[in-house]
Amino acid sequence: MKGIVFTEFLELVENEFGLEVVQQIIDECQLDTEGVYTSVGTYSHKDMFKMVGKLSEIKEIPVPALLMVFGEYFFSTLKDKYPAFMEKPNLFDFLNSIDDYIHPEVLKLYPDAELPSFKAKIKNNAEMTLNYKSSRKLSDLAIGLIKGAAKHYNQNVVIEKITVENDGQKVLLQVNKTKFK
Amino acid sequence: MNLRIIDRARKREIKARKEAEKLLESKSRELYNSMNKLTKANKELEESLLREKKLKMLFLKEKDLQVIENGNLEHELAQQVRCLNEAAIVSETDANGNITFVNDRFCEISGYNRAELIGENHRILKSGKQSDGLFVGMWAAISNGRVWRGEVMNQKKGMNDFYWVDTTIMPFKNQKGKIIKFVSIRFDITKEVEQKEFLLKKTKRLKTSEEKLRRLNQELETNKESLLKSLGREIELNKLKSTFISTASHQFRTPLAIIQSNAELIDMFNNRLKKAEPEKYKKVIDRITKAVSKMTSLMDDVLTLSTSTSGSVIYSPETFSLVVFCQKMTEDFNAIQTDCRTLDLQIIGTPYDACLDVKLLSYSLSNLISNAFKFSAKKQGPQLTLYFKTTEIKLSVKDFGIGVPEGELSNLFHPFFRAENVTDIKGTGLGLSIAKEYAEINKGVISAKSNLGMGSTFEIIFKHDWL
The missing domain is CATH 3.90.1520.10 (H-NOX domain)
Incomplete structure (x- = not known):
């Protein structure tokens, strides 16, 4: 999955829910990249699912709604x-x-x-x-x-x-x- | 805000930046390499475009060939063109037919030098000996972009000499399809054409000779035929001559033998001491006289026949009454008959006068009548019938005597021929042949029909249109 999806996702999370939530997601998801993403790189799509899942868990918003x-x-x-x-x-x-x-x-x-x-x-x-x-x-x-x-x-x-x-x-x-x- | 979290975020950003920079580096390298590849490809493309451009210029131009003999393809092509120039007569004209290029062989065969030809119209070489249709067809083809091929007679410089070329003209077009020039490749076929013409002439001569030969052959064939015919006649004549000689000598020998034996008898009488009685002498002399008279008549017949066959008999026809003529002849014959038989004369049809040689007719007819009496002894008297028809007159002498054997009928009119069944009856074998000769001189036809033992019929027919 292209890095831009990750960087944009984390930016949205930071803008909407604050840097703490970003940090919490990165800390709790045990990502291969330790949350380091660049828009021009390519990363595992599993990381994205982990992060979306974690956000849904933290904020109690269903995944489909988050994705939309x-x-x-x-x-x-x-x-x-x-x-x-x-x-x-x-x-x-x-x-x-x-x-x-x-x-x-x-x-x-x-x-x-x-x-x-x-x-x-x-x-x-x-x-x-x-x-x-x-x-x-x-x-x-x-x-x-x-x-x-x-x-x-x-x-x-x-x-x-x-x-x-x-x-x-x-x-x-x-x-x-x-x-x- | 928790500073620790910000710091961690900052550290992540630094890491991400470095990673991004790394990626950027490698992308840059990729880009650089791609750029290099692109430049190279571009260069190659330009080169091949240039090569193509050069190739377009290259065709047939000697100086261009020198320049372009680098790359393989060009080298190969250059050699191909050289090969073409070695083998063929090559020229180029612009779209209007004005000469723009000629190779050495072209100059050589045409007798012009290059400077004289360049700029001239190709018509300069036209011989004028070929039909305009040929050139109209050629222009129609090449001006429509088609290749034309044909045999052309060209004129050399100096007007009096010609050469033949097997010509292929190819129109060259630009990218828009417009004809820009014509390239012609020719091969010298003068020798072949001359040979062909020579052969044609020869064939014509041969045909004439053949025709002559055929005619001669025909003549020979005709000559052969007439020769064969005359040869057949000669053979026939020869045969007749030998039969004539053998029969004649036989016929003459008999009376001669009689004369000789009786002469010997006289001699014998004279040698006897006692003279023989005058009656004996008379008897012997009678025999001699008879034999001599027979020989005389035989000689007469032979002479008659030979005069008629040699053509010395004079034919003098006159108009007279056949009826009267036949009645006279019947009376004459009946007067001399000793056995009480008579010739019976019949006339059928309406009588009219005829124009014939009376002497010849009387010989022919009396011959037939005396034969009729001679070969029917002790039988019914013969009949003479005179038919007057509209187209012909027929004289028929019919007897009821011994007849003629079937196979011998055809020989009946030959001189000295005597049938097998008449050996006991006197005759010379000349009567019928003389009758026939005279009948024919009289423009009649004589024929015989017979039944062995039943009698014979002889006819003389005079057709009106023969008289």
Whole structure:
């Protein structure tokens, strides 16, 4: 997993809950890196799960909710860092370009990146589906990221998990545009 | 805030920074290496582009070849082009057909030097001896970007000498597909063409000779045929001659023997002391006279036959009544008959006058009538029938006598021929052949039909359109 996920996660934790909570997580998770992460490095995804699990335990917030919040936050970081991927005029076109354009480009930049499959299908002007597929089972993080994207495009959406297979390795998401939050 | 926690965070940040720096270093190195690779690839690309550019220039240019003989491909290509220049007559023209390059062999065969050719239109070499259609077709092909190949007759410098080339013209195009020049490769085929023409002429001559030979052969064939025919006639004539000689000598020998034996008898009578009675002399002299008269008549017949066959008989036809002629002949024959038999004359059809040689006809007819009496002794008298038809006159003499054996009918009209069954009956074997000769001089046709033991019929037919 790319280091940027770790650094951004710890930064979010520090901003929201303070440096003490960061220290507590690092101390109690027995991480291989002892909490030293750099955005350009690559680290074990297990560390991330340990840390998210620990935060949930400490703050008594469910993991999916944490992941969604983190995803939304992480999106704003990504869009600032990689404005080139943000050229699509609207949300659906952007989501549609993830699997076909953004991920292949990311792989050029980071050949060791392990990216989820994210097949998109625009059903009509107001509805599309995204088929999330990854052994990491991080569809909640994906939902957070979509929320972040929707915010960027100033588009209110409702995101639903239509089907969940293999303990979350395969999740069909439906995105509906809505006028209300 | 707990300072210890801040310090720990600071230490983590330092570590992370160092790690990041390390990663940055290695990324920098990677970048540097990639950069180097990229530069190298770029250089190679530029080189190959340059090479391509050079190759475009290289085609057939001797001085370019010298320059480009470095890299393997160029070296190989340069040698290929040299090889081409050694083997073939090569030239280039611009899109309008103006000469821009010629190789040494081109100069050699055309008789021009390079300076005289460069800038000239290729037409300078046109012989004018080939049809314009050939060149129209050539231009149509190459100006449309197609390769043209053909045999061309070119004129050497000095106008009077020509050479033949097997020519291939290839249009060269630029990247936009526009024709920029034509490259021609030629091979000298003058000798082959001359040989071909020579052979063609020879073949033509041979054909004429063959035709002549065929005609000669045909003539020979015709000559051979007529020769064979005349040879057959000669053989036939020869055969006739020898039969004639043997029969004639036999015919003459008999009376001669009679004459000799009777002459001896006279001699014997004279040698006797006592003279023989005059009656004996008379008898012997009678025999001699008879034999002489027989020989005379035989000689007459032979002479008659020989005059007629030698063509010296005069044919003088006159118009007369055949009926009267036949009635006269019947009366004459009936008057001399000693055995009470008579010739029975019949006339069929409406009589009309005929124009024939009377002497010849009377000889032919009396011959047939006397034969009819002679070979039917003690039988019914013969019949003479005169047919008057619209197209012909037929004289038929029918007897009821011994007839002619079947196989001998065809020889009946040959001189001296006598059938097997007439040895007891006197004759010379000349009568029928004379009858035939005279009938034919009279423009008639004589023929015979016979049944052995039943009788014979002889006919003379005079067709009107023969008369």
